[in-house]
Amino acid sequence: MTPQERAERSAAAMWANDRASKWLGMTMDAVGPGTCTMSFDVQDHHLNGHSICHGGYIFTLADSAFAFACNSHNRFAVAQQNQITFLSPGRGGERLVAVAHEVSLSGRSGVYDVEVTGADSRQVALFRGLSRIIKGEHFEEDLS
Template identity: 35%
Template sequence: MGKSDDKAKQIPYKMLENDAYSKWLGIQILDVKEGYCQLKMQIRKDMLNSMKKAHGGITYALADTAFGFACNTYGKKAVSIESSINHIEALEEGDILIAESDVKSQKNKLGFYIVEIKKDNQLVALFKGVTYRTNVDWEI
């Protein structure tokens, strides 16, 4: 593994360390490589809506975090400029989710990413995001 691979892996951990909301969600990093991040999270009672299902914002937040971590693995600070989500299945307290963010196209400034959120290997949400990469380097 080269030096850039090491930095790519370190950036999401640094981001999570400084992200109070993602920590509150209980997000864990499972895998990282350049342009890719896999996260895990469990739905808790305080994440449910009035219908006793996971609030859509919880799934969105997990996907957005995976997206943000993946697009920053190139060493430059990157920010979301557009994103959307399709909720496919309702989620319950105790459900364990795996979010996989993968780059589909990364140009000099703009990148397009897909995040698949699965429960027991079944797709439960699909997130699409566009990122803008700045000229600011991550300091690790």
């Protein structure tokens, strides 16, 4: 099995049970070994009192892309620590895109960066996630 096939199968297994990302209206646009691109359209119910996208939704988008990236190796991985820096507002009606990529994976610990951009390619947020591999895998692999 190639690393790309492993990433796709892992993502399909996770996506089947990911009610939160689906409820928000996210789509998984691409997945690969240590990487994932997800997006969603900012709708009226995502806007806060300043009429901009609530930061929690931007964080959730970045966190979901991070989750699929760090689970792409067919090993269960969970968030150990995350942080986000908001750079510009998400606007109603625009599509936000989160691109996650693996910076480091050593033993059971991973580091992932996620860039969230707006419709005009401006940076909306930068997210860094630290992952921890736990017991389990998304599907049984034939290692023969």
